[in-house]
Amino acid sequence: xxxxxxxxxxxxxxxxxxxxxxxxxxxxxxxxxxxxxxxxxxxxxxxxxxxxxxxxxxxxxxxxxxxxxxxxxxxxxxxxxxxxxxxxxxxxxxxxxxxxxxxxxxxxxxxxxxxxxxxxxxxxxxxxxxxxxxxxxxxxxxxxxxxxxxxxxxxxxxxxxxxxxxxxxxxxxxxxxxxxxxxxxxxxxxxxxxxxxxxxxxxxxxxxxxxxxxxxxxxxxxxxxxxxxxxxxxxxxxxxxxxxxxxxxxxxxxxxxxxxxxxxxxxxxxxxxxxxxxxxxxxxxxxxxxxxxxxxxxxxxxxxxxxxxxxxxxxxxxxxxxxxxxxxxxxxxxxxxxxxxxxxxxxxxxxxxxxxxxxxxxxxxxxxxxxxxxxxxxxxxxxxxxxxxxxxxxxxxxxxxxxxxxxxxxxxxxxxxx
Numbered sequence: 486x487x488x489x490x491x492x493x494x495x496x497x498x499x500x501x502x503x504x505x506x507x508x509x510x511x512x513x514x515x516x517x518x519x520x521x522x523x524x525x526x527x528x529x530x531x532x533x534x535x536x537x538x539x540x541x542x543x544x545x546x547x548x549x550x551x552x553x554x555x556x557x558x559x560x561x562x563x564x565x566x567x568x569x570x571x572x573x574x575x576x577x578x579x580x581x582x583x584x585x586x587x588x589x590x591x592x593x594x595x596x597x598x599x600x601x602x603x604x605x606x607x608x609x610x611x612x613x614x615x616x617x618x619x620x621x622x623x624x625x626x627x628x629x630x631x632x633x634x635x636x637x638x639x640x641x642x643x644x645x646x647x648x649x650x651x652x653x654x655x656x657x658x659x660x661x662x663x664x665x666x667x668x669x670x671x672x673x674x675x676x677x678x679x680x681x682x683x684x685x686x687x688x689x690x691x692x693x694x695x696x697x698x699x700x701x702x703x704x705x706x707x708x709x710x711x712x713x714x715x716x717x718x719x720x721x722x723x724x725x726x727x728x729x730x731x732x733x734x735x736x737x738x739x740x741x742x743x744x745x746x747x748x749x750x751x752x753x754x755x756x757x758x759x760x761x762x763x764x765x766x767x768x769x770x771x772x773x774x775x776x777x778x779x780x781x782x783x784x785x786x787x788x789x790x791x792x793x794x795x796x797x798x799x800x801x802x803x804x805x806x807x808x809x810x811x812x813x814x815x816x817x818x819x820x821x822x823x824x825x826x827x828x829x830x831x832x833x834x835x836x837x838x839x840x841x842x843x844x845x846x847x848x849x850x851x852x853x854x855x856x857x858x859x860x861x862x863x864x865x866x867x868x869x870x871x872x873x874x875x876x877x878x879x880x881x882x883x884x885x886x887x888x889x890x891x892x893x894x895x896x897x898x899x900x901x902x903x
Contacts, residue, residue, distance in 0.1 A: 487888055487889075487892050488892055488895055488896070490895070490902045490903060491888060491891050491892045491895055491902065492888070494783060494786065494787075494891065494902055495779075495783060495884070495887065495888050495891070497786070498779060498782040498783040498786055499779055499782070499884070501782055501795070502778050502779060502782045502795050502796075505778060505795075505796070506775055506778075509771050509774050509775060510771060512693075512694070512695060512696055512767075512771070513693070513767045513768055513770070513771035514767075515696045516693045516696065516766075516767035516770075517767040517768065519557055519767075520557060520763060520764055520766070520767060521764070522556075523553045523556040523557045524553055524760070524764070526556060527549050527552045527553055527556065529549060529553070529760065532545065532546075533545060533546040533549045533550075533756060533760075534546060534756050534757040534760075535756075536751065536752050536753065536754045536755075536756060537751065537752075538751070539751075540749045541749050541750050541751040541752070542748065542749065544750075544751075544752060546752060546756040547565075547566075547750070547752045547756065549756075550565045550752075550756055550759055550760060551563040551564065551565050551747070553760070553763070554725055554727055554763075555727060557698075557763075558698050558700045558701075558707065558727045559698070559700055559701050560700050560707075560727040560728050560729070561728070561729050561730040561733070562727070562728070562729070562730040562733035562734075563725060563726065563727040563728075563733065564578075564725065564726045564727075564733060564736060564737055564740065564747060565711075565723065565724075565725040565759065566723055566724070566725075566740070566750055566752070567711075567720075567721065567722045567723040567752060567753055567755040567759070568722075568723070568750060568751075569710075569711075569722075569723050569724030569725075569726075569740075570722065570724070571600075571710055571712075571724065571855075572687075572689040572708070572709055572710030572713060572724060573598070573600040573601060573604070574724055575708040575709060575710060575724030575725065575726055576601060576604070576687055576689075576708045577601070577604045578708075578726060578736055578739055578740055579685060579706055579708045579726050579728075579732075579736050580604060580605075580615060580648075580685075581604075581615065581739050582732075582735045582736030582737070582738065582739035582740070583647070583648065583683060583685075583706065583732055583735050583736065584615055584620045584647055584648060585619075585620070585647070586618050586619030586620065587619055587620075587645060588620050588621070588645060588647035588648070589620070589621045589622070589623065589643060589645045589646045589647060589648075590605070590615065590620060590621070590622050590623075590646075590647065590648045590650055591622075591623050591624065591625065591638075591641055591642065591646050591648070591649050591650065592622070592623075592624040592625070592650040592651075592652070593624070593625045593633060593634075593638050593641075593649055593650065593651060593671065594626075594627055594633075594650075594651050594652045594653075594663060595624055595625070595626040595627055595652075595658060595660075596624055596626075596658070597650065597652050597656070597687070598652060598654075598656040598657070598687070598689075599656070599657060599841050599842060599865075600841070602842075605622055606620075606622065607622070608842070621645075623641060625637045625638050625641050627660055631660050631661040631663075632667065633663075633667060633670070633671045633674075635671065635674050638671065638674070638675065639674065639675075639678055642675065642678050642679045642682065646679060646682055647682065647683060648682065648683045648684075648685055649675055649679075649682055649683070649684050649685070650685050650686075650687070651663060651668060651671070651684065651685070651686045651687065651699070651704075652686075652687040653668070653686055653687060653688055653689070653690070653691040653699065653800060653801060654687070654689055654690040654691060654800075654801040654803060655792070655801065655803065655805065657865060657871070657873070659792055659805065659807070659871065660792070661792065661793055661797065661800075662690075662691065662793075662799065662800035662801040662803070663800055664695070664798060664800045665695045665697045665698070665699065665701070665702055665800065668686065668699050668702055668703075668704065669702035669703065672684050672702060672703040672704065673703070676703070683705045683706060683732065684703065684704050684705050684706070685704065685705065685706040685707065685708075685728075686699040686700075686704045686706070686707045686708075687707075687708060687709075688707045688708065688709040689708075689709050689710055689713055689801075690713055690714060690801035690802050690803055690857065690875065691709075691714070691800055691801045692709060692713070692714035692715045692766065692770065693714055693715070693766055693767045693770040693771075694714075694770065694774065694799060694800050694801060694802070695800065700727060700728065704728070705728050705729050705732060706726070706727075706728035706729065706732050706736075707726070707727050707728060708724065708725065708726045708727075709724065709725055710723075710724050710725075710857070711723035711724055711725065711759060711762070712853055712855060712856040712857065712858065713856075713857045713858050714766055714769075714770050714773075714802065714858055715762070715763055715766050716759070716762040716763070716766070716853075716856070716858060717761070717762030717763060717764070717765035717766035717769045717858065718762060718765070718769055718851075718852065718853065718856060718858050718859055718878045719758045719759075719761050719762030719765065719853075720755070720758055720759045720762040720763075720853070721755055721758055721853055722755070722853075723755065723759060733747075734746060734747075766858075769858060769878055769879075770802065770858070771880075772877055772878065772879050772880035772882075772883060773802045773858060773875065773876050773877050773883060774799060774802055775880045775883065776860075776874075776876075776877040776880055776882075776883020776884060776886065776887065777799070777802055777803065777804035777874065777875065777883075778795055778799075778804075779883070779884055779887055780804045780806070780874050780883075780887045781793060781794060781795040781804050781806075782795040783887055783891060784806045787891075787900055787902070789806050789807060789808065789809075790806075790807040791804065791805065791806050791807070792804075792805040792807075802858070802875045802876065803873050803874070803875045804873070804874045804875065805871050805872070805873050805874075806871065806872050806874065807869050807870065807871050808870050808871070808872055809869060809870055810870050811835075811866050811870055812897075812899060813870065813872075813894060813899045813900075814846065814864045814866065814870050814871075814872045815833075815834070815835070815846060816890075816893050816894050816897050816899055817862060817864075817872045817874075817890045817893070817894060818833050818846045818847070818848035818862050818863070818864065818872065818890075819832055819833060819848070819893055820848075820886075820889040820890035820891070820892060820893030820894065821848040821860060821861065821862040821874070821886050821889065821890050822848040822849075822850050823889050823893065824850075824860065824882075824885050824886040824888075824889035824890070825848070825849070825850020825851065825860060825886075826850060826852070826882075827850040827851055827852055828850040829850055831850065833846055833847060833848045834846065835866045841865060842865075843865040843866055843867045844865070844866045845863060845864065845865050845866070846863065846864055846866060847861070847862075847863040848861060848862045848863070849861040849862075849863075856876070857875055857876055858875075858876045858878070859876045859877070859878055860876050860877045860878070860882055860883060860886045861874075861875055861876050862874045862875070862886075862890070874886075874887070874890075
């Protein structure tokens with residue numbers, strides 16, 4: 486039972502932000518037409534939903550999926566495979582496929598997401614990291630206002646800097662996500678000093694937030710997860726990597742083996758949900774953004790620090806709320822889980838999740854396990870106890886998730902209303 490005070494709070498907060506929704510719907514329409522045009526251009530047909538066995542040679546469905554992704558993201562080539570298990574896997578394939586001993590990787594949005602620490606070598610990785618094979622790593626943090634520190638970036642570029650790495654989403658850092666305009670400007674600045682340096686973007690959580698994508702403004706290589714934005718809640722697994730053809734060839738050789746590359750690999754009957762999810766993605770993402778804005782409006786009214794603020798521009802679907810203590814983080818996530826269509830009766834608890842330095846709590850009662858485009862929330866259990874809210878296949882569900890989270894906090898007397 487939702488308390489009347491909670492219903493009133495949600496209603497007032499919604500009224501304060503609903504005027505922003507029209508612009509979100511306009512972007513969704515642009516991206517919907519972009520996806521539709523790509524599918525029509527490549528003559529998508531029912532035959533593309535069939536699948537092969539064995540090696541998967543001449544799988545026209547797989548090839549068409551990759552052509553569609555390449556067209557949407559305006560790149561020379563693409564890899565889109567259900568055998569890529571996560572966004573981290575896609576990013577790892579891209580990094581390991583392109584970087585060689587003696588190369589240098591420069592992250593210009595600060596330290597990357599927690600799950601890449603072992604990939605890079607920032608934490609022990611059994612001798613399998615980039616740093617273990619002789620790739621050097623350095624980073625430049627964003628400025629306090631979230632802008633690129635161009636002066637430091639330019640100074641940090643060296644002759645052996647093979648790659649400049651940009652993480653579009655904030656991840657578990659308390660910063661704003663990086664906009665396409667910001668990315669376009671910093672790529673132009675990098676090119677003036679290091680024209681041959683590869684610019685790679687982690688696009689997780691960022692697809693279809695804006696009319697353009699990082700590859701539209703100069704990124705050479707980009708990766709993401711199909712169980713986030715572009716899967717539209719229908720893709721059962723997978724990831725994508727798009728970019729220049731010579732780089733995709735290198736990544737494909739890492740994905741399978743040199744000499745085989747993209748020519749093999751089964752889709753296991755997943756072509757239809759991958760493409761149907763992609764078709765739905767612009768509308769689904771729009772609903773998730775609206776839910777994130779509502780969440781920000783509600784918790785800012787309750788006196789909490791939120792990032793982004795309700796009226797800020799957004800370049801990912803994540804809403805961060807600084808709750809201040811572990812009890813509130815856990816209660817928030819329990820509320821999200823209770824609002825889920827799947828496993829609503831389950832009570833999430835913090836645990837030592839692989840790839841993370843701290844115990845993590847995750848609420849995700851989703852149709853696709855771990856799907857971050859479905860209603861979910863997660864948080865590392867560490868000060869200052871920030872919870873991350875995202876997703877919702879419909880705005881109505883995202884709204885109910887916010888409502889249930891607030892109601893749980895209120896019933897446990899962890900917040901005061903009024």
